[in-house]
Amino acid sequence: MIALVSFAASAALAVVGALLAASVRNLLHAALLLGVSLFGTAGLYLFLGQPWLACVQVVVYIGGILVLILFATLFSSDITGSGQRAPRALWFAALGTALTTALAAWRLVRGGVEALAARRGGEPVVPPAVGSTDAIGDLLLGAWFAPFFLAGVLLTVALVAAVAIVQRHRRPEVEAEHA
Amino acid sequence: MILAWVHDVVEGVRSCLTGMRTTGHYLLENLRGSGGATAITREYPEQPAERVGARQRGHLVNDAPRCIVCHACDTACPVDCFTMDGERDADNKMRASRFDIDLSKCIYCGLCVRACPTDSLSMTPAFEVDPRHDGSRFLFRRSSGQLGQRLDAPDVERLQRLADQPRESLAAADRAWLDQHIDPNGPHLIGMYGLGYFTPEQKQAADAAREAKKRAKEAAAAAAKAKAAAAAAPPPAPPPPAGGTP
């Protein structure tokens, strides 16, 4: 029962949040509603038996990306969106996107149902160990080592570069320029 | 560059620790009760107040016999807390027949004391004014309508005499007179001791302090005069000493 209630809450958060994020005019509200949707998604991950993924979702998407988006919205000249009018073409685009998404979702759900059927036949769909942190660690440092390593290097370079950009201001000639 | 960074970090940590050692010392001192708040702070309403300092500006006092009703204090006062009247005495000199200081207006700035030409106004270090307690003998309240009523020296003495007795034991005429001149719920707090405004002991102390100050001033003036005379004396007659000393 508690599982059902929580699942319903997560799913509702994810779907309603996303719908509202796409439809409200206020940019900042849209960003915050996106956060609600992301939070709901994290809840859904929990129901798929992936607490690690759920936590990472919150750390990266809410703690990182959402905050970045919130910052970016503040640079907009029209945060409240009072001057915004949706051009007609956008409605067609929205319709097309919705259709495509619905198709993809249908395909995915059908795939899931088939997979479930196959599982009932005795074939496990998902390797059971994947959910655990140990297994994810093994995969990241084993089969997926190269991409993981590259991503790490990329992030480190970005970090060092950020520090270097700030350091640039401390050079005498730049400081003289500022003065 | 690495050395500079290391030095930055080490110095930062070191200075933080220095600060924390200082505050930690205070903290321990306070907890032990050997210093800081426990040693210095006096919890005033519960513990008796101490003299805050020699130059503290407390009660404003008028030494009536010296007052010449020149209104210099009235002019200097930024809040208009004085109400005074004067009359000529037998020697045809001005003396105060009434001198009210509205203590509910007074801001204790001391400008009147500076303005006073006869040093009759002064401020005592005492600052406790609580009409509920002892102070009620020395202070009274008046309503705004009563402020204009004149209280001459005999009236003040009568007020003082009446205030010492419980209200119930007063004669009907006295009670009526009191009700006419003072109002216990009035907004204006007026001093009442003679024409100065404090207890007899405070008055004595203020008088003594003023005397001492005056004597010191006179002594200083005399010394300066003597010095000036001594300095002025030699130049007119330089030859005789010059001739006499060798």
Next chain:
Amino acid sequence: MTGLGHAVDTLAAWLAGGPPGWFAVTLAVLAVWVAPLLLLVFPVAAFGQILERKIAAAIQRRKGPNSAGLDGPLRLVFRAVLCLLPRERQDRAFAAFCNLVPVRTALLWSRRLGLGQFVADGIKMLGKEDIVPRGADGAVFRFAPYLALVGAFLPWCVLPFAQHLVMLETEVSALFVLATSGLVVVALKMAGWGSGNKWSLLGGMRAVAQLVSYEVPIGLAVGGVVLWCGTMDLHAIVGQQYAPGVFTLLGWNVCQGPFLLLLLLVFFVAGLAECQRSPFDMAEAESELVSGFNTEYSGLRWGMFALAEYTEMLLIGALVATLFLGGYQSPIGEQWLLLLPTWLETLLHALILGAKTLVVFLLMMWIRWTLPRFRVDQVMRLAWLVLVPLALLSLLGIAVTLLVAGGTTEGMAYGRLAARPRPDLSWLPWLLLWIVPVLAAVVLVRAANARYGGRHPALRRLTGEGA
């Protein structure tokens, strides 16, 4: 995920007397999860405030709150309990009770310590008007304090208070703490923007910039501990720090080499910044920004921010204890503690964790009332140029140590926690682990002192030396 979920289901079924409906489930969740958490943390956070005021006063050589005692609240309690009696009899009973010597002494001491202050403050706060400014973004403004409180409270769910007192056991609890405490960032941003006030907005921006920056060193520090312990489960991390024998504290992470000690410092400083405490209180900065992000808040909403701050301070304290100081384990003789009956053991363990948390809490106060506020650029400098390099260095050191260590051992089973394989550190790596980094540090510091000694860094920077 296991833990109290089962208890919730059982309680809900019992409440409903059959298959539980949503109402029974909500009640059960409130009773099992939310209520104990609030009951535990609310009074502690409220008490933390009075403690802080006393400590601040002592450091500034003042007395602090010294008049509000517990007699007033006690009288209210008497009136509530004896509500059927006439008022006069209630008061007489109260007076009789207060005249008992131990009670009177206790009440007098409660006055001297100002213990009633938080009751008074709480009632005052409840009575204040809840103002939403005209230019505010209503919904965002109203919701932000709740989110801050959620972000401050959620991490407590996974914190092990004792062997059998963990609300939610999951193998990713360390990550869970990082994730949920990150919600505070969004809350502060919402508060800053929603107030419709420039000071709030500036404060909110500062808060977010600071929190995002300091999440990096915190993440790295937690990562170092995770690397060392080989698990992300806070409870398992506590179990890993168990060492048999009298001096249990030798097994604590903080005793496992200079790198973990360094990580402890990094974590503590970054944690200080995470809860926006002075010297990192740029987001409030009352001398610059009025009150920063909570300028426009009043009454209970302001109280929620204050409570969130104190809860977060306690959280940082508990995390320092859990990650580095052996969690709820006793520093000496832990193995005999395990022989006690479960209820007593649980109580003692929870108290020990509380004591460790309190020590860190006091340290935070000591720092707050000593150091002046950093400038904005100094805060960023500290995060990116000091803490992050130090954390990376420690991470590297720990990785190298683990490489040098020859193989793994079985590890110790602790209570109901199974043994986990640990790096096998024989005496040589141990020696290298302690001596080499410490020697290197000493050499570096001496060299730096020889080169720049006696000159303050600020002075040096002014002259452009060693930039």
